[in-house]
Each structure stands twice: as C-alpha cells, then as structure tokens.
Amino acid sequence: IPVECFDLVIFGGTGDLARRKILPGLFRRFLAGQMPENARVIGAARSEMEDADYRQMVREAVAEFGGTEKENGSQLDAFLERLHYVAIDATGDGGWDKLAGLMRDGVIRAFYFSVGPSLFGALAERLHQHGIADAASRIVVEKPFGHDLASAQELNATLAAHFDEHQIYRIDHYLGKETVQNLMAVRFGNVLFEPLWNSHYIDHIQITVAETVGVGGRGSYYDKSGAMRDMVQNHLMQLLCLIAMEPPSIYDADTVRDEKLKVIRALQPVEPHQIVRGQYDASSEGPSYREDAENPRSFTESFVAMKCHIANWRWAKVPFYLRTGKRMKARSSEIAVVFKDLGHTIFEGDTARHRNILSIRLQPNEGMDLQVTIKEPGPGGMRLVDVPLDMTFADALGADQEAPDAYERLIMDVIRGNQTLFMRGDEVEAAWAWTDPIIKGWEARNDVPKLYEVGSAGPDDALMLMHRDGRRWREIK
Ligand code: BG6
Numbered sequence: 001i002p003v004e005c006f007d008l009v010i011f012g013g014t015g016d017l018a019r020r021k022i023l024p025g026l027f028r029r030f031l032a033g034q035m036p037e038n039a040r041v042i043g044a045a046r047s048e049m050e051d052a053d054y055r056q057m058v059r060e061a062v063a064e065f066g067g068t069e070k071e072n073g074s075q076l077d078a079f080l081e082r083l084h085y086v087a088i089d090a091t092g093d094g095g096w097d098k099l100a101g102l103m104r105d106g107v108i109r110a111f112y113f114s115v116g117p118s119l120f121g122a123l124a125e126r127l128h129q130h131g132i133a134d135a136a137s138r139i140v141v142e143k144p145f146g147h148d149l150a151s152a153q154e155l156n157a158t159l160a161a162h163f164d165e166h167q168i169y170r171i172d173h174y175l176g177k178e179t180v181q182n183l184m185a186v187r188f189g190n191v192l193f194e195p196l197w198n199s200h201y202i203d204h205i206q207i208t209v210a211e212t213v214g215v216g217g218r219g220s221y222y223d224k225s226g227a228m229r230d231m232v233q234n235h236l237m238q239l240l241c242l243i244a245m246e247p248p249s250i251y252d253a254d255t256v257r258d259e260k261l262k263v264i265r266a267l268q269p270v271e272p273h274q275i276v277r278g279q280y281d282a283s284s285e286g287p288s289y290r291e292d293a294e295n296p297r298s299f300t301e302s303f304v305a306m307k308c309h310i311a312n313w314r315w316a317k318v319p320f321y322l323r324t325g326k327r328m329k330a331r332s333s334e335i336a337v338v339f340k341d342l343g344h345t346i347f348e349g350d351t352a353r354h355r356n357i358l359s360i361r362l363q364p365n366e367g368m369d370l371q372v373t374i375k376e377p378g379p380g381g382m383r384l385v386d387v388p389l390d391m392t393f394a395d396a397l398g399a400d401q402e403a404p405d406a407y408e409r410l411i412m413d414v415i416r417g418n419q420t421l422f423m424r425g426d427e428v429e430a431a432w433a434w435t436d437p438i439i440k441g442w443e444a445r446n447d448v449p450k451l452y453e454v455g456s457a458g459p460d461d462a463l464m465l466m467h468r469d470g471r472r473w474r475e476i477k
Contacts, residue, residue, distance in 0.1 A: 002036040003415040005107040009099065011090065011123055012114035013043025013054070017142065019061035022112065025408035027062050030079045032404070034412060042102060044088040044095070054085035090115065091122045096130045109137040110414050117144070117155055124162040133162070138414050140169045143234055144225065145423070148439070149432035156425040165425060169414050174235040175421040176406030176413075179366045179393070183242040183335070184251075186360070186368065193358070194247065196339065197314070203355070203471075204319045206336045207239050209362075210328040210476045214286065214454075215302065219293035226300040226439075227277075231324045233435040237264065238423075239362075240320060243335055244310055253419035257427060264430040268309045270438055277442065277449040278303030278459040280327040285455035289327075301449045302326040305462035307469075321466060321473070327454045329476055333362035336474050347382045354386055359474070367392035 008026075010018050029035055043054050058080060084102060088095035103109060111127060113120055120141065127133035139159070146152030159168055174180055187193055196202070209231060215222040222230060241260035248255040280302050282288040289302050303325030310320065339356040354373040361367050369388040376383040413421055441447075450459035457463075457476050466473050 002034055003039075003412055005036045006039050006110055006415050007042060007103055007107055008040070008110045008112065008411075008415075009042045009044055009103075010112045010114055011044050011088070011119075012112075013085070014045040014047065014057060015114055017114045018043065019057070020065045021405070021407040022114065022411065023058050024062050024066040025405055025411060027066060027076070027079050028404065029408050029412060030082075031075060035079075035082070038107070040082050040084060040104075042084045042086060042099070044086045044099065046087065046089065048087045049085055051083065051085050055080040055083050058083055090119045090126070096126055096132070100130045100132050103132055108415055108417075109133065110140065111137065112140040112411075114142060117141075117146070117151075120155060121158040121161075124159060128162050135164075135167075137163075138167050138169055138417070139163055140171060140411075140414055142171050144229065145170055145234075145428050146432060147225070147229060149429060149436050152428050152432045156429065160425070166419065168422075168425070169410075169419060170423040170425070170428060171410055172234050172238050172423050173406040173410065174238050175423075176408075176410040177362060178404075179360065179362045180239065180242065181421070182366075182368075182393075183239075183360060184256075187243075188247055188251075197337075199314065199316045199318045201339055202318055203338045203340045204321060204469075205243060206321045206334075206338065206474055207236055207243070207323070208336075208474065208476065209236060209239075209324040209333045210330060210457075211324075211326050212328060212331045214280065214292045214327045215289065216287075216292040219295065222302075223293045223295050223298055223300050227302055227304045227324055227326070228435060228439055232304055232306075232322065233431050234423075236322050236324055237431045237434075239335060240308075240322065243337070244315060244320070246314070251420070253422075254424075256420050257424045261424070261427050261430055262312075263310060264427065264434060266310045266312045266315075267434050268311050269434075270306055270308055272441060272445070274308070274465070275304065275306040275438065276459060276461040276465055277301035277447060278305075278325060278452045278462065279449040280325070280454050281451040283453035283455055285453075286327065288454070299446075299448055303328075303449070303452060303458050303462070305458060305465055307465060319469065321471075323458065323462060323473065325452070325458050329455050329457055331364060332476050334474065335360045335362070338471075347384060350382070350384050352384065354384060359388075365392060366394065367396075 010022060012018055026041060059076060062076060086095050086099045086102065088099060111133065113123055146155050187197065241263045244263045245259040248259045278301060280289045290296050290298050305323040308320050308322065337358040341353055341355060357371040359369050369390040371386050371388050373384050373386050376385040410421060450461050452459040463473065
C-alpha cells in the first residue's frame with residue numbers, strides 16, 4: 001500500500017549511511033510499489049554536484065548495496081528520476097533558498113539528519129529560518145544520540161527548540177528488525193506465553209548479540225565509544241525493554257514507549273562484579289582490536305557481558321544476562337527465556353535437569369524455538385530427552401514474505417507518522433542515566449578490559465559471571 005506523497009530531504013545525502021542503507025532501502029520500497037507516484041528524495045550535502053551526478057552516485061550505491069535481484073534498468077531509471085540534489089552549507093546560508101524553492105506544499109516534508117550530532121542544531125534552525133519546516137514536518141536522527149546523559153539532554157533540548165516531540169524520529173535500527181517486532185507479537189498475540197512471563201516460571205533471560213565484524217575502518221568513532229555506548233545503551237536496552245515490559249493497553253506509540261520507559265527506570269544499578277569488559281586480541285583468525293582501531297594503547301571495550309535486575313513485581317530476583325561483542329566466533333543474536341526447573345518429577349531414575357527454553361533468534365536465520373521435554377523414542381522405558389520445536393520464519397511464511405530491511409520499514413513509518421518503533425527523548429535519557437555510572441566507574445578505576453581471542457566466545461570472566469550463579473551461557477553458533 002503506497003504511503004502519502006512526500007518530499008524527503010537527506011542531509012548527508014552522499015554519506016556512507018545514505019549510500020549503504022537509506023537510498024537502496026528507498027529503492028526497494030519503490031520496487032514494492034510503496035512510493036507514491038510523485039514522491040521525491042532530495043539529497044543535500046556540502047559538495048557541488050548536479051542532479052545527474054547525484055543520480056549516478058545513487059545508481060552505483062544501489063548496485064553495490066541494493067541486495068535485490070528484482071532491480072532492472074527501467075525501474076531504477078524511474079526511481080532515479082525522483083531524486084534531486086542541493087549543495088548546502090549546514091552552518092551558513094548557501095543552498096537554503098534553492099532547497100526552499102524545491103519543497104512542495106501539500107505533501108509530507110521529512111528531513112533525515114544523516115550527519116554528526118554537532119550539526120543538528122544548525123540544520124534545525126535553518127529549516128525554520130528559511131520557512132522549509134512546518135508544524136507537520138518530521139525529522140529523523142540517527143545514533144549516536146549523545147555519548148552520555150548530559151550530551152543527550154543537550155541534543156534533546158536543541159531539537160526541542162525547533163520541533164515537537166511528535167515530529168522527532170530517533171532511529172534505533174534494531175527496532176526495525178522483523179524479529180524484534182515479533183517479540184511483541186509473540187508476547188501479546190498468544191495466550192501461551194504471557195501467563196508464564198514472570199518470576200514464578202522464568203529462571204533467567206539471556207540476550208546475546210554476537211558479531212564477527214571488527215572495528216577496522218571505523219576505529220576513530222568506535223575507540224571513543226566502545227561496546228557499552230555503541231550497542232548496550234541502545235540496541236540491547238531496546239531488546240530488554242521489549243522482552244520485559246508490561247503489556248501496553250493498546251499498540252500505540254506513546255503507550256508502548258511509556259511501558260518501555262518504566263523498564264529502563266526500574267533497572268537496578270550494576271555493580272562492578274556484575275559486569276565484564278573485553279577487548280579482542282589477535283588470533284590465527286585476525287588482528288587485535290588495538291591494530292584495527294590503530295590505537296596501541298586503547299582500553300576501549302569491544303565486548304560487554306553483564307547481569308542486571310529489574311526491580312518490579314514481575315521480575316523480582318530474575319537475572320537478565322546481556323552480552324555483546326565484536327570479532328566473536330559467529331554472528332548470532334538471540335534472546336533466550338530460560339524457564340525454571342520442574343519442582344518435582346514423576347519419572348523414576350530421570351535425574352537430568354529438564355528445562356523449557358524459548359529462544360528467539362534475531363539474526364541470522366530468524367525464528368523461534370521452544371525446547372520441550374519428551375520421551376526418548378524406543379523401548380527403553382520412560383527416558384526423557386529435550387528437543388527443540390523449531391520454527392524458522394522463512395520456512396513457515398514462505399520466501400515471498402521476505403522482510404524489508406530495518407531502514408526501509410523505519411523510513412516508511414516516518415512518512416506514515418508512526419513513532420512506535422522510534423525512541424522517545426525520555427527513553428534515551430533514561431538509558432543514559434543507567435549507563436553513565438557504569439562507564440564513569442570504569443573511567444574512575446582505569447579499568448582494563450579482559451582480552452579474548454578473535455573467533456572466541458569472549459573472555460573467560462564472562463563465562464564465570466554465569467558459572468558463579470550455577471548457570472551457563474547459550475552456545476554461540
Ligand atoms: C550499529 C553499531 O548500531 O549496529 C555497529 O554501531 C554494529 O557497531 C551494528 O555492528 C550491528 O547492527 P546489525 O544490524 O548488523 O546487527
């Protein structure tokens with residue numbers, strides 16, 4: 001179903017994110033018939049170029065990052081026809097009148113700030129000065145949304161000086177992932193899970209986001225950030241919220257976000273012994289973090305594992321174990337809900353510990369499986385065995401149901417005016433308020449991250465974090 005007609009301006013329109021994600025994503029939505037007849041995309045950046053040059057750049061970006069076999073020359077040509085380019089000086093006057101002249105009345109105006117946060121204020125101010133933005137316009141901003149609470153508050157204040165909260169779309173691309181949204185569908189669309197979703201039945205929850213990529217090529221950003229700011233404060237926090245929140249009374253942007261905010265606010269401070277920082281070290285599978293980041297003395301973490309608690313009735317005494325790292329043995333993201341042991345068994349001689357585990361695989365191979373206990377086949381009496389009831393979404397739904405990429409979905413949500421999958425300002429601030437003391441503690445103690453080999457499952461201390469509690473991490477595979 002096509003969305004309403006729009007003019008989408010991408011500031012940073014020649015940048016990496018625009019070329020890799022935003023523009024190929026828009027093209028895929030175009031192929032899917034979702035871009036209305038007269039919708040337009042206007043790239044804006046510092047360098048001078050003509051529309052024709054910009055179209056050529058986008059043609060190459062789509063070829064490189066498009067990832068779709070459906071594209072064919074004529075459709076790509078038709079898509080490129082909708083693209084325009086304006087050379088703009090974000091902090092001066094150049095180009096703004098031309099941009100104002102291009103914008104049409106009566107269509108949705110959306111502005112994607114695909115630029116560093118230091119330019120947000122200048123862009124917001126000029127959009128108003130030149131009468132380009134109005135009360136119905138939308139702006140889209142990317143992470144990193146601040147690097148601590150104070151800077152996030154400052155950014156929020158800068159944007160709030162020009163735009164209402166309902167106009168601001170803060171992207172966390174994890175919220176655009178199909179399986180992440182499925183978390184809500186599974187929890188709130190089935191009768192099976194919600195009655196068990198609490199401390200009476202759940203022993204603990206594990207969230208793992210393991211990556212095989214390193215930081216090579218983006219060391220200058222990453223080395224100042226680290227896994228805590230780059231992954232935990234945003235992506236893992238969002239996963240935690242969706243898995244732990246109370247059922248919202250309706251599926252509506254503010255109702256959902258109110259519930260997520262309550263989770264973040266209920267998170268207990270994390271003590272130093274409940275958290276492990278790691279940094280990858282060279283192995284036969286590749287160079288060290290320090291080589292990749294080109295900083296031989298770096299103490300930045302590329303891995304974090306932690307245990308946290310949510311102080312409310314539902315989750316009393318249920319630990320949440322979070323883990324994320326780069327250059328690990330496999331790319332695998334999973335949320336595992338580990339249910340409690342049976343209190344009593346009627347099967348004589350069966351001493352094994354049987355547990356139901358609901359595993360939600362975010363990527364790759366999106367799907368869910370539920371570990372259940374059944375009788376081992378054969379005549380050997382009542383011997384029990386645990387098997388997964390496996391549901392891979394691609395198999396169950398068929399290949400033509402292939403999910404749009406996170407960015408595609410989120411951009412279309414901006415045009416639809418649906419903020420459910422975007423972070424609200426107070427959510428971001430609450431997440432920083434929880435993260436800040438952890439990072440400040442490391443800085444104050446000059447914490448040195450534990451080394452782990454490239455291609456491993458992280459430092460041994462992370463395994464100990466679980467072992468101490470008589471639990472084990474799920475295998476990364
Ligand atoms: C980004 C981080 O936000 O998410 C990257 O900055 C990380 O460091 C990426 O690699 C992971 O996203 P995905 O979609 O590949 O899991």
